[in-house]
Structure formats: structure tokens, C-alpha cells
Amino acid sequence: MSWYLDNVYELNKEFPYTFQRPSEEVLSWLEIGDLVKLIFVANEAEEGEFGAERMWVEITEIDGSRFTGTLNNEPYSLPIEVGERVSFGYENICDTEYEDPHIDDKDIYFDTLVTVSNDVLERKEFNFMLRDNSTEDGDSGWAILSGYEEEDFLSDLENFQIIAVAVILNMDDSILEFLEKPPLCAYERNDKGEFAEIEDYDWEGYFEE
Structure with missing residues (x-):
């Protein structure tokens, strides 16, 4: 070897x-x-x-x-x-061994946790994201989906992981401007490949699921 x-x-x-x-x-x-x-x-x-x-x-x-x-x-x-x-x-x-004064402080992206579907990690692509109210320390409330998940997939918690948002930013950091947006909010990638807010997202239906 x-x-x-x-x-x-x-x-x-x-x-x-x-x-x-x-x-x-x-x-x-x-x-x-x-x-x-x-x-x-x-x-x-x-x-x-x-x-x-x-x-x-x-x-x-x-x-x-x-x-x-x-x-x-x-x-x-x-x-x-x-x-x-x-x-x-x-x-x-x-x-x-030296302390580097120029290393960017990106710890926040490791400390900020998001829920992501396994399909996102497999495809290395995401097209939908929403922010619910956080329930645990470190949980940002963001959920990241590929947009290709079927209903059966979404209903199985085994198909999701909690990871650092840094992993998601490696795929597409255009969402940086949205990360501090307060809940409740939802975004979807449009025909131009850009994320746009869904103004009329069905939150009532979301909470009933």
C-alpha cells in the first residue's frame, strides 16, 4: 500500500x-x-x-x-x-503549531444545527427549506429537503439527520442571507436556480401533519 x-x-x-x-x-x-x-x-x-x-x-x-x-x-x-x-x-x-489570526471564524456554522433528509446528502442538492420554532439547544429550526422526497420517505424519521449547517453551505452558500430569518418561513428554489420565499406556505397543513 x-x-x-x-x-x-x-x-x-x-x-x-x-x-x-x-x-x-x-x-x-x-x-x-x-x-x-x-x-x-x-x-x-x-x-x-x-x-x-x-x-x-x-x-x-x-x-x-x-x-x-x-x-x-x-x-x-x-x-x-x-x-x-x-x-x-x-x-x-x-x-x-501557530495560532492563526486570519482564520475565518466559522464556528457558528458548525454550532448551528439543521435537520436534513438523507436524500439531500446523497444527491448533494437541496431545493426546499423551512424554519420552524426551535425546540432544543443548538437546533436552528431549519429543515432542508431535496424536493424529490416522496410522502412515505418524509414520514420516516430514519430518513433524516441533524448536522451542522456548514455541510449544507458547502453545497450552496447562497442561503446565507436567509439563515437569520425568524420562523416561520419557507424557501424554494425557482426556475432560475435561486431561492425565493414562499409567501403563502401552508403552515396550518404543516402543523397538522
Whole structure:
């Protein structure tokens, strides 16, 4: 089993609300002897083994934008040993020991919980959302649906999960402007692909269900 180092720039681009990378300022502080965290990914992971591991590497050489270091912690299953030399670049560094003053404060998107249908997570698409009154701490009251769910699907609670809204924002962050809208409200994606409020939503029928 071989491995490669993941590209954090690409991960941040794909998952901007759930994956943050160090700022350019923090990266400029790096010196020999510092520890940086890299994501080691197995080319072909065996069943039951970790497909990727985040591990600390101690910098031993710096040549412009390229680094050489030694693995500083024990892997679970990847074929690499503590002390083994690793070559990497800025694009592979997912964390450092330094406190980053430029990391966006997106904790609110992890702390804000929404109810989402499994169909949304499978399709990676949602077209309907409504906000009911919150009943539990951390629950925003938002429910997110793909719009393709059948009645039988909607009536089964096993088809829903409570997750951080950050996951939903990775799919479409155009809803940011609606998240603070007080309950009761409902939105649907229109023919232009944009979310618009449903002014005459049947709340009486919703509460009778």
C-alpha cells in the first residue's frame, strides 16, 4: 500500500465551510524545527483501515517553497514510520503549531444545527427549506429537503439527520442571507436556480401533519 499527500488548497476550495487551511502569514513564519500537519492518503486502503491520516511532521529543511521533514507520530495503518523523511510544499500543510489570526471564524456554522433528509446528502442538492420554532439547544429550526422526497420517505424519521449547517453551505452558500430569518418561513428554489420565499406556505397543513 502506497500513499500520497493531499492538497489542502483543493480541499478548501471544495469544502470552504468545513475545511480551513493556514493563512499565508502563518505559513511565512515556518522555520526549521517547527511541526506542521499533513494529510497522508492511502492509494488503496484495505477494508477496515484508515484511508487518510493527519500526522505531524517536523521541518528539517526549507528550500524556497519546498520542505523536507521527518514524521513525528505513529501512523495507524499507512506504510510509513516515525522518523521517515517526507518532502512537501505549502499546498500540503493543513495545520501548524501557530495560532492563526486570519482564520475565518466559522464556528457558528458548525454550532448551528439543521435537520436534513438523507436524500439531500446523497444527491448533494437541496431545493426546499423551512424554519420552524426551535425546540432544543443548538437546533436552528431549519429543515432542508431535496424536493424529490416522496410522502412515505418524509414520514420516516430514519430518513433524516441533524448536522451542522456548514455541510449544507458547502453545497450552496447562497442561503446565507436567509439563515437569520425568524420562523416561520419557507424557501424554494425557482426556475432560475435561486431561492425565493414562499409567501403563502401552508403552515396550518404543516402543523397538522
